[in-house]
Amino acid sequence: MARQQMISLAIISYLAMAWGYAGVKPTEPFNYSIEVDPNGDFLLFWKFNDTHITFEVHVKTYGYVGFGLSENGNMYPADVVVGWVKDGVTHFKDCHTTAHASPVVDIHQDWFLLHGEENDFGTVLKFVRKLDTCDKNEDEKIQDGTIRMIYSYHPNDPVTDDSLIYHGPDHRGTKSLSLLSMSSAASVTWSTDNHDVRLYDFLNENVRLLYVVLYIRVTEQLVYLYVFTIFM
Numbered sequence: 001m002a003r004q005q006m007i008s009l010a011i012i013s014y015l016a017m018a019w020g021y022a023g024v025k026p027t028e029p030f031n032y033s034i035e036v037d038p039n040g041d042f043l044l045f046w047k048f049n050d051t052h053i054t055f056e057v058h059v060k061t062y063g064y065v066g067f068g069l070s071e072n073g074n075m076y077p078a079d080v081v082v083g084w085v086k087d088g089v090t091h092f093k094d095c096h097t098t099a100h101a102s103p104v105v106d107i108h109q110d111w112f113l114l115h116g117e118e119n120d121f122g123t124v125l126k127f128v129r130k131l132d133t134c135d136k137n138e139d140e141k142i143q144d145g146t147i148r149m150i151y152s153y154h155p156n157d158p159v160t161d162d163s164l165i166y167h168g169p170d171h172r173g174t175k176s177l178s179l180l181s182m183s184s185a186a187s188v189t190w191s192t193d194n195h196d197v198r199l200y201d202f203l204n205e206n207v208r209l210l211y212v213v214l215y216i217r218v219t220e221q222l223v224y225l226y227v228f229t230i231f232m
């Protein structure tokens with residue numbers, strides 16, 4: 001049988017193509033970050049220790065921002081914060097949703113605003129809460145494993161504190177995330193089906209990273225694998 005001298009050349013995959021979010025710099029280094037929506041208009045940074053988790057969102061809007069955690073991925077019941085900056089003042093509330101309607105302000109405020117501002121990109125909100133607030137009725141306990149994150153934003157600020165304008169279908173979504181167990185290795189994974197990206201410390205420095213794998217099969221036994229890593 002003739003020896004198969006097959007050379008096949010294929011670019012198997014774009015393993016990862018992720019870049020520092022243009023124009024967005026977190027207010028301090030965060031261990032984890034993710035592009036929450038497909039357009040890159042909602043960026044989430046977070047870090048945690050044994051007791052607390054700190055989030056920072058950068059959202060392309062000068063209106064209000066909603067962010068929350070939901071056991072079932074639906075808009076209710078969910079533990080949410082709603083925030084916006086108006087005339088240089090940051091408004092921020094710990095709420096929960098009980099129906100497909102505006103969130104209700106929690107009796108116990110367990111999420112605390114650390115920072116709020118509007119910049120060239122949009123709105124920045126930084127906030128912290130305990131992993132376990134012990135508020136069983138109104139807050140979602142954050143623990144190991146996948147949690148559903150829900151997000152929304154609106155181009156306008158609410159007219160009054162109590163009237164959040166219903167956000168259109170383009171400006172909200174949900175995403176599954178393991179907040180406490182994402183690997184913090186210096187690697188990037190990209191899965192094209194749901195645009196889940198794991199981005200690490202070095203991406204906070206606005207680094208562009210491009211991974212290209214070139215796969216050359218020389219014989220049945222011999223395969224050359226080339227991995228190009230390009231920092232831009």
Ligand SMILES: *[C@@H]1O[C@H](CO)[C@@H](O)[C@H](O)[C@H]1NC(C)=O
Pocket residue numbers: 029030031047184
């Ligand atoms: C998170 O980042 C800080 C500094 O930015 C670093 O000291 C710490 O080790 C990091 N933690 C993890 C889990 O990667």
Ligand SMILES: *[C@@H]1O[C@H](CO)[C@@H](O)[C@H](O)[C@H]1NC(C)=O
Pocket residue numbers: 049050051052053054128
């Ligand atoms: C954990 O993080 C919170 C919020 O940043 C902070 O107040 C607390 O001191 C930290 N705990 C430890 C043990 O570092």
